[in-house]
Amino acid sequence: MQLSTYAKVIVKNGIAVQSGDLVKVNFNPEHLPLVREITKEAYLSGASYVKLDLRDPEVELARAHYICSPYTHHYPDSLVQSEWTDLEAGYSTISITAPSFEKLESNLLRKKAAKLIEVKAKAMAPIRKVGMENRNKWVVVNAPTVAWANTIFPDLESDRAFHRLNELLGDILKLYEKDPVASWCHQDLKLKTIANRLNAYQFDALEFKSNYTKLYVGLVRQHIWTGGTEKTNDGRVFLSNIPVEEVWTMPDKRGVTGHVRITKPFNLNGQLIQGITLYFQEGKVVKLDPYNKELANLIEIDDGGSRLGEVALVSKHSSVAKTGVVFNSTLLDENAASHIAFGQAYVSNVVQGVAMNTNERDAIGMNESAIHQDVMIGDEIMDVYGVRNKKRILIMKNGEWCFTI
Numbered sequence: 001m002q003l004s005t006y007a008k009v010i011v012k013n014g015i016a017v018q019s020g021d022l023v024k025v026n027f028n029p030e031h032l033p034l035v036r037e038i039t040k041e042a043y044l045s046g047a048s049y050v051k052l053d054l055r056d057p058e059v060e061l062a063r064a065h066y067i068c069s070p071y072t073h074h075y076p077d078s079l080v081q082s083e084w085t086d087l088e089a090g091y092s093t094i095s096i097t098a099p100s101f102e103k104l105e106s107n108l109l110r111k112k113a114a115k116l117i118e119v120k121a122k123a124m125a126p127i128r129k130v131g132m133e134n135r136n137k138w139v140v141v142n143a144p145t146v147a148w149a150n151t152i153f154p155d156l157e158s159d160r161a162f163h164r165l166n167e168l169l170g171d172i173l174k175l176y177e178k179d180p181v182a183s184w185c186h187q188d189l190k191l192k193t194i195a196n197r198l199n200a201y202q203f204d205a206l207e208f209k210s211n212y213t214k215l216y217v218g219l220v221r222q223h224i225w226t227g228g229t230e231k232t233n234d235g236r237v238f239l240s241n242i243p244v245e246e247v248w249t250m251p252d253k254r255g256v257t258g259h260v261r262i263t264k265p266f267n268l269n270g271q272l273i274q275g276i277t278l279y280f281q282e283g284k285v286v287k288l289d290p291y292n293k294e295l296a297n298l299i300e301i302d303d304g305g306s307r308l309g310e311v312a313l314v315s316k317h318s319s320v321a322k323t324g325v326v327f328n329s330t331l332l333d334e335n336a337a338s339h340i341a342f343g344q345a346y347v348s349n350v351v352q353g354v355a356m357n358t359n360e361r362d363a364i365g366m367n368e369s370a371i372h373q374d375v376m377i378g379d380e381i382m383d384v385y386g387v388r389n390k391k392r393i394l395i396m397k398n399g400e401w402c403f404t405i
Helices: 003-014 029-044 056-067 067-072 078-089 107-131 146-152 159-170 180-201 293-299 358-364
Strands: 022-027 049-052 091-098 138-142 205-210 213-219 247-249 252-261 267-268 271-273 277-281 286-289 308-313 339-341 372-376 383-388 391-397
Touching: 003 029, 003 138, 003 180, 022 029, 029 091, 056 107, 056 391, 138 293, 146 159, 146 383, 159 372, 180 247, 180 383, 247 271, 267 293, 267 372, 271 293, 286 293, 286 383, 308 372
Parallel strands: 022 049, 022 091, 091 138
Antiparallel strands: 205 213, 205 383, 213 252, 247 308, 252 277, 267 271, 277 286, 308 339, 339 372, 383 391
């Protein structure tokens, strides 16, 4: 991977650094070389300060292993306050992530780890909620680690697996193109074209159908389809995910019925969740088949955890899908398949969402929760219909758009 080129894409397309911007980088220790390049590029672009926040999965694993049980029920108020301080100061945030796959040996340890995650999620819920209101610019990206590469390519030696993952990511991220920054601007226009087409329909609902899925997803009235760049409340442009191949909008949390199968694995507490069929009634998950304790614990965190906050459409010919690789990373795999997300919705996906109070948001069917978990449901045989005035319009056939982009 060309780190300097990637850093330029993250800084210029991701958070679009302007003169005087404050920048915060959350990162894994293995990503320090990339962080250094990001820091250089941010200052060259006019940033006034770059703040670093190290997040080591081994340290988090040590906490799960060795913390005394009484302290698993508490997340330090000072850490929540620190996040509030950065948010109010206006920091633009870059989060460099990679999936981790630590095995938790005992049931007791898994319970302790799950409790730590639950407590942190609830403590940080107000921060997540405000963050998803786009008060500040933010972007989430992936960068490779040896452990991640080994899970994708277990038959290769570690150095070859890491090199292969680097190559694939470089291609997906458009780093080998003549002008990667311009290429992402072009991708933004392509996604905006699709979103505008869907916004013109103002569907009442979507229907997903395949051999193992029959799902009806009601949409909130005056919903907005979003694709590519977004804007903060004061109009600053940013690209929240790199790569991005999806267009997404807001489901009505009360209006989801039927069943859908998870088609690609997602990483939950080091466990890959896949092949589960989800059954919905009146917007709420009522059954997992087969039952999975980790997933059940996640969606039972609060009432909104078992309801949907996002529905997204992705072509089977996206740059991620065309690799034919399952990356075991939600950021990448959600850009290879249409998906839904449990939990918190984005207020930008409905007209005047930012201006609504809690009661108004609830009245229109907007979901609120301490979590936001994407789950991939699309594949090459899925059809998607838009429903308007009880008429069905085929918008995706066998995982591909039915209209010319």
